[in-house]
Amino acid sequence: MKKYKIIENREDGRCLECGAVLSGRPDKKYCCSSCKNHHNNRKRDLAIKFQGKTMTLLWRNHQILEFFLRKRVTHAKMEDLEMMGFSREVVTAHRQGCNGHKEFSCFDIAYYQTPRKIFNIHRNGEPSPLVKSSSVPRDKP
Numbered sequence: 001m002k003k004y005k006i007i008e009n010r011e012d013g014r015c016l017e018c019g020a021v022l023s024g025r026p027d028k029k030y031c032c033s034s035c036k037n038h039h040n041n042r043k044r045d046l047a048i049k050f051q052g053k054t055m056t057l058l059w060r061n062h063q064i065l066e067f068f069l070r071k072r073v074t075h076a077k078m079e080d081l082e083m084m085g086f087s088r089e090v091v092t093a094h095r096q097g098c099n100g101h102k103e104f105s106c107f108d109i110a111y112y113q114t115p116r117k118i119f120n121i122h123r124n125g126e127p128s129p130l131v132k133s134s135s136v137p138r139d140k141p
Helices: 033-070 078-083
Strands: 075-077 093-096 100-106 110-114 117-123
Touching: 033 100, 033 110, 033 117, 075 078, 078 117
Parallel strands: none
Antiparallel strands: 075 117, 093 100, 100 110, 110 117
16 A cells, blocks of 8 residues: 655645645645545636537638628628638648638538638539629628
8 A cells, every 4th residue: 555645835735626725645736525525626628618619610710601601602701701700729630732722611612722712612522603703791690
């Protein structure tokens, strides 16, 4: 059986939740199970909040891309997209596509992106639309 060195006070020997001085095992992090539960619940809640924000941004991007697909528009300026609420940093997948362009996906919709525009907006597994336009439709999603 492993023996633990009992210590009364360490420089960093404080509870991660309430800050109380810890005694006992050198690797102890919490003064009691209540503090341990509170700390872990708070960490989980922050993660869930972050995931919710990310999913909201993904949903918004998907709605905007879906709008362009319905209008059969395959190109859009990044400036116009950002005005509609598009967030270029949030995607579900990306890869280096053919011709050196970066291909991104937002769930089932894929597109190529340059710093100033996105193009070839299409649903994964389907051919690109035949009608192509570089103008932004007037309707909002």
